Amino acid sequence: MGFSDWITVLNYLKSRVDAGDLWVETPQRVTKYMMERDNYTVSVTADNGSAMTIEFNTSAEINPSPMVANSVYSDSLTLVITTRYNQSVRVNAAPFGGAITVQYGAGGVTSVTQNGVPLQEIPVGVAQARSTLRAERSAGTALARQPSGILVRNPSGRPVTVRVYALSGQCVVEAQVTGPGNSVATNGLAPGLYTAVAGSASIAFAVQARGR
Amino acid sequence: MKTHSTSLRVLPVILLTVVTLSSAQTGSARIALWKNGARGAYSMSGDDYACQYYGNLTTIDTTTAHRGIHMGLTTVSDFPSCLGSCSEPYWEFARNVLVPHGHQLISHSYDHQWHLKTQAALALILDTSQAHIQAHVPANECRFFGDYGGMWTDSMIKVGPFYERVEPQPIMTDSMVNYMKHQDFVGARMGGTTLAGCSGVNPSSYDPFRTGYVIWLNGGTSEHDAFRQRVQCAIDSGGHLNYEFHNIGEVVS
Numbered sequence: 001m002g003f004s005d006w007i008t009v010l011n012y013l014k015s016r017v018d019a020g021d022l023w024v025e026t027p028q029r030v031t032k033y034m035m036e037r038d039n040y041t042v043s044v045t046a047d048n049g050s051a052m053t054i055e056f057n058t059s060a061e062i063n064p065s066p067m068v069a070n071s072v073y074s075d076s077l078t079l080v081i082t083t084r085y086n087q088s089v090r091v092n093a094a095p096f097g098g099a100i101t102v103q104y105g106a107g108g109v110t111s112v113t114q115n116g117v118p119l120q121e122i123p124v125g126v127a128q129a130r131s132t133l134r135a136e137r138s139a140g141t142a143l144a145r146q147p148s149g150i151l152v153r154n155p156s157g158r159p160v161t162v163r164v165y166a167l168s169g170q171c172v173v174e175a176q177v178t179g180p181g182n183s184v185a186t187n188g189l190a191p192g193l194y195t196a197v198a199g200s201a202s203i204a205f206a207v208q209a210r211g212r
Numbered sequence: 213m214k215t216h217s218t219s220l221r222v223l224p225v226i227l228l229t230v231v232t233l234s235s236a237q238t239g240s241a242r243i244a245l246w247k248n249g250a251r252g253a254y255s256m257s258g259d260d261y262a263c264q265y266y267g268n269l270t271t272i273d274t275t276t277a278h279r280g281i282h283m284g285l286t287t288v289s290d291f292p293s294c295l296g297s298c299s300e301p302y303w304e305f306a307r308n309v310l311v312p313h314g315h316q317l318i319s320h321s322y323d324h325q326w327h328l329k330t331q332a333a334l335a336l337i338l339d340t341s342q343a344h345i346q347a348h349v350p351a352n353e354c355r356f357f358g359d360y361g362g363m364w365t366d367s368m369i370k371v372g373p374f375y376e377r378v379e380p381q382p383i384m385t386d387s388m389v390n391y392m393k394h395q396d397f398v399g400a401r402m403g404g405t406t407l408a409g410c411s412g413v414n415p416s417s418y419d420p421f422r423t424g425y426v427i428w429l430n431g432g433t434s435e436h437d438a439f440r441q442r443v444q445c446a447i448d449s450g451g452h453l454n455y456e457f458h459n460i461g462e463v464v465s
Binding site for chain 1: 240241242247250254255256268279304308312313314315318393394395396399416418428436439446447452461
């Protein structure tokens with residue numbers, strides 16, 4: 001499929017994800033979610049009016065194969081939790097992650113933790129996508145194109161490896177940068193399209209042929 | 213005095229009411245139909261990673277990464293047998309770029325050949341390819357199989373004015389499904405379709421080893437309309453839509 005068809009498909013999918021209508025993942029992860037959802041259960045095991053305890057039951061065998069234990073089906077599941085005040089929150093929790101504790105009052109849910117670790121509430125629709133994007137952007141390394149190289153913004157200042165790949169998948173540049181802002185030179189590359197990767201950040205760029 | 217006796221009579225009723233309300237109005241929890249509370253699920257695969265038809269890898273990576281979208285890449289594990297042009301850089305690209313960005317390599321057989329349909333060759337089709345992928349890309353959990361056409365006849369057959377190898381039937385057979393269900397797999401896709409409408413959408417629950425999928429053809433307005441219709445069907449029915457794409461990002465569809 002051509003580039004414009006592909007971008008049109010992706011943009012449409014993204015719009016439905018942002019609206020809260022659609023979950024897009026790999027086939028294997030979607031399959032595992034379905035099987036976990038259909039075989040695991042959750043129940044409220046305690047509720048004293050200000051705190052609830054929720055526990056997974058993962059005892060039902062999902063896959064009859066002797067080579068696939070239930071521990072393979074450990075992807076997080078989205079729980080819809082409703083308090084006695086009819087206030088609902090959604091969180092992603094690990095089925096083998098231990099008990100979930102919900103602190104709440106008449107004013108709303110104040111915290112949700114699993115085995116002591118805070119779980120992030122899943123907002124609805126576009127707000128969800130924006131908050132996720134902000135978190136991703138602020139969390140780590142970012143890359144930007146410069147005239148003769150790639151600018152690596154690295155807030156942590158820790159060493160980070162930058163690799164540049166050609167369309168063939170071959171790594172053509174590898175460099176380690178330290179500090180919050182550094183550049184990696186790309187002016188020796190042949191004309192073509194490349195991908196630069198550092199941590200969870202990536203950027204595509206083109207090296208143009210020089211004019212005559 | 214009258215007031216006092218009335219209070220005594222009413223008090224047990226009040227207490228009973230409070231106790232009843234407290235026990236009845238406990239909280240509840242349930243597992244959402246799909247992740248993040250979505251109404252429908254969608255997944256997709258790029259065909260024949262590192263073999264043929266896989267398209268522009270840089271485009272695949274950057275355009276999905278910027279949108280937070282993950283996809284599968286059906287991988288023919290024995291690269292040298294696949295057009296003779298595949299090599300270690302594709303494994304490296306998967307290890308260093310695709311998998312860290314959330315994509316997954318899917319087993320797509322050992323060499324994409326139809327003669328492996330025989331029962332005796334199932335281990336070669338499934339187990340060997342899975343082991344290959346796992347060995348080269350350890351961070352990639354490979355427990356899904358993507359069926360394929362390519363069950364080409366060994367001999368050239370006349371099709372219209374041309375002689376070519378043809379695909380007489382789909383690769384996925386009941387014996388393969390049964391074999392897989394006793395191996396290290398969690399699911400598979402089979403039965404690709406190009407039919408319009410909602411027929412290609414899987415329901416919210418189904419046999420995970422028989423995930424139906426839709427094949428993207430040539431693009432254009434009508435195909436985009438059909439695509440959106442299928443996505444809407446998945447959302448409306450709480451189902452799972454799975455798509456396969458070829459030559460992603462290349463000019464020719």
